Amino acid sequence: MDDTEQRDPEDIAPSVIERYYTRWYRADMKGKPCEDHCVLQHSNRICVVTLAETHPILQNGRTITSINYQISDGCSRLKNKVSGKSKRGGQFLTDFAPLCRITCSDETEYTIYSCIRGRLLEVNESILKTPKLLLEKPATEGYIAVILPKFDESKSITENLLSREDFEESSPNGLLANRSPPDGARCSRPVPSPSCCGCVYLPSVPTRLDKKRNCGCHPGKVTFTCGDS
Amino acid sequence: MEGVRVQEAEACFLPPLETRVKEPILRQPAAMLPLKEKDKPIVQKLLSAGCCARCILRFCCTRVQAAYRQPEQETLKELLAFISNPQDPAALESNGDNKSHDAAVSESTGDNNPHDAAEDPPSKRAKLEPSETTAGSEEKEEEDAAAKSRVCVVCLGILQEFCDTAQAVKIAEAVKAEKYEFDSVMCSVSLPAQLCVREHSCWLHVKKEVRDKILVLDKDDIIPLKEAFKWVVQGLVSKGLGGVAMVNKGGLEVGVEFTHEATDADCHFLASVCPDCFKPGKKKQSVFTRMAVVKALEKISEAKFLKHYPCPPTRTSSCCSLQGVQCLHVSLFIAGRYNKFSRTLPQTPWLIDGERRMESSVEELIGASVLSSFRAEGFNFSSSGREDVDVRTLGNGRPFAMELLNPHRSRLSRAEMKQLQETINESSDKIRVRDLQIVSRDAMSRMKEGEEEKTKSYTALVWTRKPIQSDDIIFIDDIKELTLDQKTPLRVLHRRALAVRQRVVHSMSARFLDQHHFHLELKTQAGTYIKEFVHGDFGRTKPNLCELLQTDTDILELDVESVDVDWPPAIPE
Numbered sequence: 077m078d079d080t081e082q083r084d085p086e087d088i089a090p091s092v093i094e095r096y097y098t099r100w101y102r103a104d105m106k107g108k109p110c111e112d113h114c115v116l117q118h119s120n121r122i123c124v125v126t127l128a129e130t131h132p133i134l135q136n137g138r139t140i141t142s143i144n145y146q147i148s149d150g151c152s153r154l155k156n157k158v159s160g161k162s163k164r165g166g167q168f169l170t171d172f173a174p175l176c177r178i179t180c181s182d183e184t185e186y187t188i189y190s191c192i193r194g195r196l197l198e199v200n201e202s203i204l205k206t207p208k209l210l211l212e213k214p215a216t217e218g219y220i221a222v223i224l225p226k227f228d229e230s231k232s233i234t235e236n237l238l239s240r241e242d243f244e245e246s247s248p249n250g251l252l253a254n255r256s257p258p259d260g261a262r263c264s265r266p267v268p269s270p271s272c273c274g275c276v277y278l279p280s281v282p283t284r285l286d287k288k289r290n291c292g293c294h295p296g297k298v299t300f301t302c303g304d305s
Numbered sequence: 306m307e308g309v310r311v312q313e314a315e316a317c318f319l320p321p322l323e324t325r326v327k328e329p330i331l332r333q334p335a336a337m338l339p340l341k342e343k344d345k346p347i348v349q350k351l352l353s354a355g356c357c358a359r360c361i362l363r364f365c366c367t368r369v370q371a372a373y374r375q376p377e378q379e380t381l382k383e384l385l386a387f388i389s390n391p392q393d394p395a396a397l398e399s400n401g402d403n404k405s406h407d408a409a410v411s412e413s414t415g416d417n418n419p420h421d422a423a424e425d426p427p428s429k430r431a432k433l434e435p436s437e438t439t440a441g442s443e444e445k446e447e448e449d450a451a452a453k454s455r456v457c458v459v460c461l462g463i464l465q466e467f468c469d470t471a472q473a474v475k476i477a478e479a480v481k482a483e484k485y486e487f488d489s490v491m492c493s494v495s496l497p498a499q500l501c502v503r504e505h506s507c508w509l510h511v512k513k514e515v516r517d518k519i520l521v522l523d524k525d526d527i528i529p530l531k532e533a534f535k536w537v538v539q540g541l542v543s544k545g546l547g548g549v550a551m552v553n554k555g556g557l558e559v560g561v562e563f564t565h566e567a568t569d570a571d572c573h574f575l576a577s578v579c580p581d582c583f584k585p586g587k588k589k590q591s592v593f594t595r596m597a598v599v600k601a602l603e604k605i606s607e608a609k610f611l612k613h614y615p616c617p618p619t620r621t622s623s624c625c626s627l628q629g630v631q632c633l634h635v636s637l638f639i640a641g642r643y644n645k646f647s648r649t650l651p652q653t654p655w656l657i658d659g660e661r662r663m664e665s666s667v668e669e670l671i672g673a674s675v676l677s678s679f680r681a682e683g684f685n686f687s688s689s690g691r692e693d694v695d696v697r698t699l700g701n702g703r704p705f706a707m708e709l710l711n712p713h714r715s716r717l718s719r720a721e722m723k724q725l726q727e728t729i730n731e732s733s734d735k736i737r738v739r740d741l742q743i744v745s746r747d748a749m750s751r752m753k754e755g756e757e758e759k760t761k762s763y764t765a766l767v768w769t770r771k772p773i774q775s776d777d778i779i780f781i782d783d784i785k786e787l788t789l790d791q792k793t794p795l796r797v798l799h800r801r802a803l804a805v806r807q808r809v810v811h812s813m814s815a816r817f818l819d820q821h822h823f824h825l826e827l828k829t830q831a832g833t834y835i836k837e838f839v840h841g842d843f844g845r846t847k848p849n850l851c852e853l854l855q856t857d858t859d860i861l862e863l864d865v866e867s868v869d870v871d872w873p874p875a876i877p878e
Contacts, residue, residue: 092840092859096796119657120799124843160802197803198792202844209844217844222795 093215100237101128102191103246106172113191114215115237121230123192123223125175127214128243132186134214139181140207145199147174153199153221163224166195171236175199175221178210192233194225338362338383339369347511349388354510354617357457358384359464359537363528364511370536377465455620459507460530461500461565462624468537472627476538477545479630480559486714487634489556490549492539494531497564497625498598499571503618504530505602509610510617560631567623569593574613575601637679637709638749640873641726641741642702643667643688648862650735651694653686663694670736672707674729678721680713689752689870690761690831693863700762700867702739706749717743740876751872760811762866763835765825771856772820781815781825781853792845794837808833825850826866836860 093099097116105111112128127133133140145153151167153175158166169175169190176199179185190196199221203210210218225233238246340348344365351361358380359373367373372380456462466472480490508524539551542559550556572593576583579601583592602610610616645652645667654669655662668686676684688705692698717725726741769777787810793801809830816824827835834846839860841849850858 118795120796122795122798124795158803161800163803197798200844213844217841219843222798224799 097124098234099240100191100234101240101243102189102237103128103243105189105191106187111186112243113189115191115234116215116219117230117234121225121227122197123194123225123233125188125191125220125223126218127188127210127220129214131214132184133178133180134211138211140178140210141181142179143176143203143207143210144179145176145204147176153196154201156196156199158195158197163195163197166197166224169194169196169223188220190221190223191237192223192225193229194223194233197222197224338372338380338387339367340365340387345388348384350511351507351617352384352388354507355455355458355620356507356617357381357460357465359468359533360457360459360507360530363464363530363533364507366526366528368528373464373533373536374540377468456622456624458618458620459500459503460625461497461503461568461621463496463500463530463534463563464537466624467563467627468534470541473538473541474545475627476559476561476630477542480542480546480557480632483632484713485557485632485634486716487549487557488715489552490543490546491552491554491556491558492535492542493558493560494534495560495562496530496595497569498593498595499565499568500530501595501598501602502571502575502614503568505610506614506616506618509607555635558633558635560633562628562631563625564628565621565623565625567621571614571618572598575605578609578613579604632711634711634713634715636746637681637712637715638706638744638746639675639709639741640704640706640744640749640752641738642704642873643671643698643739644700644702644737645692645696645698645735646737647735648695648697652688652691655694665733665735667736668707670733671705671729671738674725674732675707675709678714678717678725678728679709681709682711684709687749687752689759689868692865693836696863696865698865698868700865702737703865703868704752704870704872706744706752706873708746708749739878740873742873742876744873748872752870759831759869760828761831761833761868763827763829764864764866765827765835765839765860766818766862767823767825767839767850768859768861769821769823769854769856770858771854773817773823773854775817777854778815778817778823781813784810784813784853786811787813787848789833789838789849790847791834791837792842794834794842795845796834796837796842806832810838822861831868835863 093116097118100115100117102113102115103110105113110130110132112130114126114128116124116126118124132138147153153167156167158164170193171189171191173190175188175190175196177185177187200217200219203218203220212218347365348361351364356364358377361384362372362380457465504527505524508527512524543549543551575598576592582597582601582604585592649663650665650667650670651663652667654666668684672684672686675681685708686705687707688703690703692703722741722743726738729736729738729741789808789810791806791808793803793806810833811828811830813828814826816826818824825839827833827838829835834842836842837846837849839850839858841851841858
């Protein structure tokens with residue numbers, strides 16, 4: 077334990093997330109600039125959906141006024157129940173299934189999506205009671221939901237997502253370095269074209285495009301800049 | 306039911322009968338067989354159908370084992386003598402000593418006139434013979450000759466040539482070749498499923514014959530072929546193995562498997578008649594398992610059966626073949642406690658997508674020496690809980706038990722067990738074993754019982770983001786009987802049900818290391834997830850150490866200090 081003396085407390089051995097989870101990102105969810113999501117995948121394939129550090133909710137000292145897991149009249153994520161080892165009865169989610177809607181004090185509303193296909197195991201009810209958790213610890217106690225991908229899809233579900241490296245590269249100023257919220261100054265990271273043909277165009281680096289979903293109407297690199305469109 | 310009662314009566318009367326039989330110098334063959342007048346038509350019918358002597362005894366529901374053990378030819382001779390005996394009881398008596406036999410008959414049939422019973426068969430025989438075999442007595446003789454020389458239509462040779470001493474010696478030699486050390490032997494027989502069909506056909510054959518007789522013969526009263534086979538063979542095999550005890554359960558199981566390909570198709574018609582009985586399974590090689598065939602035979606109506614299958618069954622020229630002798634010793638159980646001194650050693654082999662993650666495992670390190678000592682084929686390892694790969698188990702260790710599969714050696718002295726323990730301990734410095742002993746299967750369950758109730762002690766190396774104050778240490782030391790609400794940790798959620806479980810931390814004590822590190826000693830209820838208690842698991846364990854100390858905390862190392870289960874008993878060094 078001699079060397080612990082010299083260790084910088086901020087720079088310790090990898091954290092729980094770094095030890096057991098892989099971080100994946102979906103940038104500009106549904107084409108909405110900077111609405112980045114983060115998926116933490118455990119080595120046992122379980123995924124925890126969180127807000128990325130760059131998400132507008134976490135910028136400019138916003139406060140949250142409401143979090144709503146009732147995503148439509150007929151569907152509430154709070155009603156999700158799983159039973160047994162095989163987690164029977166959980167709602168099955170696709171990549172773009174909304175998990176909840178979050179309203180900030182400035183009346184802006186954001187929808188958080190599942191990002192991956194899988195069975196919903198639980199949503200974080202703690203953030204309903206203490207919305208502050210979402211702002212203060214977005215990567216841990218402020219998580220949104222836990223999703224279990226199908227066993228044989230546990231690898232492929234992250235193919236459409238950005239690795240942490242790619243995600244950081246896509247924002248040249250660094251991950252947390254002054255990425256501006258979409259309603260403020262410009263975001264320099266390329267964002268996709270607004271839906272031109274109704275197809276699902278995945279806003280990520282072209283090489284990571286899901287080929288099945290690529291409709292072919294976006295030849296070459298489509299580069300847009302926040303606020304330009 | 307009457308059939309059963311008759312048998313019992315027979316059994317009661319048998320000893321005096323046998324002693325009396327031995328008295329006259331001239332041994333009367335028919336007297337050996339505990340058969341009664343009313344068995345005659347059955348014997349006749351079965352003989353002409355091509356049944357062997359022992360199968361006939363089975364159909365006569367004879368439970369006298371000695372009758373099966375005598376040579377088949379002798380029994381056959383006696384049967385032929387029995388049916389050719391004059392029908393008049395007086396004649397029977399003059400022919401030899403049949404007094405006791407007669408007495409048995411009159412006793413067992415109760416108020417039935419023995420004369421009636423005796424006189425009935427000839428008329429019956431006279432009535433039936435022409436319709437049964439269209440030809441006369443010449444053909445009848447021919448058939449008798451065939452019955453003598455040919456393979457039994459019911460057992461296909463099982464109770465014939467496979468009951469020879471030579472066959473039993475062959476089985477005993479096969480067992481010896483496996484070099485087992487054993488106290489007792491259990492015999493198990495696997496027969497081709499079509500024998501059930503053949504037996505059913507034969508049963509319908511004689512059932513028809515005795516329908517209007519007094520004897521109510523039920524299919525269940527027939528002596529099972531397997532049982533008769535064991536009566537004859539078990540003793541011979543035991544003798545071949547030096548007189549080892551034959552038991553019904555446990556010890557060394559000697560399995561003999563017979564097949565008869567030529568008649569495999571016997572069962573096939575059942576699939577079209579009772580398709581629901583024959584559903585393909587994953588492991589099954591053929592849908593015509595013995596169980597399925599028996600079930601189908603219970604369902605099928607007599608008329609339907611007779612429409613599809615000959616009654617009596619057709620003769621075949623070949624015998625069953627012995628597929629081999631399989632030896633399997635019952636499992637042996639051993640138990641002990643183990644220490645794990647490595648943070649890169651999993652308890653059981655760690656496989657991800659079929660690929661190995663870590664080089665060895667606790668169970669393999671222990672198992673290797675144990676397997677070679679007991680010359681076992683494999684093992685199942687279980688323990689009182691388990692630790693993660695990066696967790697050490699110190700102190701007295703964690704109770705474990707192993708089921709040894711098919712051990713060729715089943716007894717080790719106390720000294721030999723101690724030697725085995727030393728061998729394990731010398732083989733690796735990553736683990737250590739103590740209290741190694743042979744236990745019973747039942748005793749193993751005690752280990753699992755204790756699993757959830759008992760307490761466990763741990764030491765954790767904890768990191769804190771904020772510098773630790775002396776107040777924090779006092780605060781932690783003061784915490785007693787703290788109940789946690791633990792949601793199934795994300796770490797194990799893929800294999801455990803999602804639930805909130807209440808677990809108690811009985812006490813804690815902190816040992817300061819430096820501003821950001823301390824050793825946390827915990828005594829908790831078994832089943833408490835310590836790692837999650839320290840880092841909080843996304844706030845899913847509440848309260849957690851982050852919350853208690855109001856800073857981020859993380860667990861860097863964990864040791865199990867004791868698993869307080871008092872089984873297996875300690876063995877003094």
